[in-house]
C-alpha cells in the first residue's frame with residue numbers, strides 16, 4: 552500500500568523535498584501551496600501527484616505531513632492540527648530554521664493520533680520559491696531531527712527512510728542545542744552580512760565607485776544578504792534572544808579588535824587572523840559517505856540543443872578532465888542540472904570559475 556505524504560509549502564525547501572519524496576515508488580504526494588502557479592508547476596512536472604487547496608481535507612488523507620512554510624505559518628498549521636478529526640495516525644515534521652516555538656507548539660499537541668519529529672535540512676540558498684528548488688539540494692548535507700516529547704525512535708527512523716533519496720545525513724539534537732548552533736553558524740552570520748551591505752551602501756554616498764570595486768571578497772561574505780527578507784525576519788525573531796546575546800559578545804569582540812588597531816598591536820592582530828584561518832580551514836567539507844571522493848560541481852543548463860556539449864567543450868578547451876557527468880534533472884522547457892565530477896579540488900574550483908565567466912550558474916559541492 553502506498554503511503555500518502557502531504558507537503559505544505561512547495562518553495563525552495565518543500566519543492567526540493569517533494570522532488571526526492573515523489574521519486575519513491577511507494578509514496579503518493581499531495582502538495583499544497585498558497586501560490587496556485589507553484590502548485591500547478593509542481594503537478595505538471597510530476598513532483599506532486601495531487602494538488603490540494605484544503606489543509607483540513609488533505610491532512611485527513613495523509614500518513615505523513617511535511618510543513619515547509621515560513622516558521623510562523625508552520626506554527627499556525629500545527630495549532631490547527633489539534634482540531635482535525637483524524638481517522639488514522641499522522642506523523643508530522645517541519646523544516647523550520649529555528650525550532651523553539653515550533654517544538655513548543657508540537658509538544659502541546661495532545662491528539663493521540665498525532666506525533667511530531669522536527670526536521671531542519673542544513674542546506675539552502677539565497678534564492679526562494681519553487682523555481683529555485685533542486686533535487687540534489689540536500690546531497691551530503693546534515694539533516695537535523697528534533698523529536699517532540701511524545702515522538703518515538705521508530706518515527707524518526709520513518710522520516711529518515713522517507714528522505715533516503717536526498718543523500719542527507721541525519722543527526723538528532725535537542726531544540727536548544729539546535730537553536731544555539733544554528734544561531735552561531737547561520738543566523739548571526741546572516742545578520743552581519745546584511746550589516747556589511749548597509750555599511751557599503753552608506754559609503755557609496757560619498758564614494759560612488761564602491762559598487763564597481765565590490766569583487767570576490769565582498770560578494771562571498773555578503774551573498775546571503777540577498778536572501779528572502781521575509782524568511783529572515785521570521786528567523787531573527789524566532790531566535791531573537793540568542794541573537795541579542797550574540798550581538799553583545801560580537802560588540803565586545805569588535806572592541807578588542809578595535810583596541811589592537813588603536814594600540815598598533817600588530818602581533819595580536821596577526822594571531823587573531825591566524826587563529827581564524829586555522830579554524831576556518833579545519834571546517835569539515837560536506838562528507839562524501841559512500842560516494843567515491845570526487846569533487847563535484849552542479850551546473851544549471853537550459854533545455855536547448857547543444858547545451859551539454861557547450862559546457863563540456865569549455866572544459867575540454869582548458870584541458871580539464873571530467874571523471875563523471877550526470878544529468879540530474881531535465882524536463883521540457885525548463886532548466887536542467889548537470890553534475891560534473893573531477894578528480895581534484897583544483898579542477899573543481901577552476902571549472903566553476905571558468906563556467907561562471909561564461910555566465911553559467913554553478914554550485915560547488917563541498
Ligand SMILES: NC(=O)c1ccc[n+]([C@@H]2O[C@H](COP(=O)([O-])OP(=O)(O)OC[C@H]3O[C@@H](n4cnc5c(N)ncnc54)[C@H](O)[C@@H]3O)[C@@H](O)[C@H]2O)c1
Pocket residue numbers: 559560561562563564565583584585586589619620621622624625646647648649671672673674675676677678679680681779782786
Ligand atoms: N531558504 C533556506 O536556505 C532554508 C534552509 C533550510 C530550511 N529553511 C526553512 O524552510 C522553510 C521554507 O523556506 P523556503 O526557503 O523554502 O521559502 P520559500 O519562500 O522558497 O517557500 C515557502 C513556500 O511556502 C508557501 N506558503 C507560504 N504561506 C503559505 C500558506 N499559508 N499555505 C501554503 N503555502 C504557503 C509559499 O507560497 C512558498 O511556496 C522556512 O521555515 C525556513 O526556515 C529554509
Ligand SMILES: O=C(O)C(=O)C[C@]1(C(=O)O)C=C[C@@H](O)C=C1
Pocket residue numbers: 647648672673674675676677678736737738775778
Ligand atoms: O546557503 C545559503 O544560502 C543558506 O543561507 C543556507 C542556510 C545556512 O545558513 O547555511 C540558511 C538557512 C537554513 O536554515 C539552512 C541553511
